[in-house]
Amino acid sequence: MASSTLEIVRELQASSLSPFEEFLLASTPVTVDAFFDRWPPNLNFKLHYISTSMHPAVEAYMARAWEIEQVLGRYFPQVSSFLHILDYRGGVVGGEGAYRYFSRDHDTDEPLEIFVPCHGLLCMGHWLKRSGYSYMPLPGNTPMFDTKALTFASISSELRSSGSLTTWHETQWGFCPFMFV
Secondary structure: OHHHHHHHHHHHHHHOOOHHHHHHHHOOHHHHHHHHHOOOHHHHHHHHHHOOOOHHHHHHHHHHHOOHHHHHOOOOOOHHHHHHHHHHOOOEEEHHHHHHHHOOOOOOOOOOEEEOOHHHHHHHHHHHHHOOOOEEOOOOOOOOHHHHHHHHHHHHHHHHHHOOOOOHHHOHHHOOOOEEO
16 A cells, blocks of 8 residues: 555656646546535636646636526527627626626526617617517606617717716716516
8 A cells, every 4th residue: 555655646746736636637527516616716717827737627617617508598599699699789798697607606597687888779679579588668668679779879879979978877878777578
């Protein structure tokens, strides 16, 4: 037994990998996932950049833990189409759903909050409608999505071009919710 321990020590010294690296690199994906799941995301990212030998293990873990297709697949049947329109129109996903995604808490049915600049509202709204969602106006708003989106975009554009709006937070027109269910 002593000779096998000595052999292990010599192999570790020859490989220049730490015992931690040896352990994780030799482990199954289930073990690696269980280990990294207990670390906050920022530490996973740090390890990703600190250790070149751990880079493949962390990359594989991140691909499994943050599989965007799995998460967005609950909302959209064609995730790649959604990601394309989101990118094309300069939108981002935020709110509680995004927080839970980065926290690796994918077992939730939180609503998806999509933030889109004025120039992308109509396109995104029409895409959501084609994907089976319906526009649900907030109390006091017009029941027609196109009218609401065009009014919002027009007023926001007018305020910016006239110089009346120096920063978005100075007006109620900086952001406007559009709910699709």
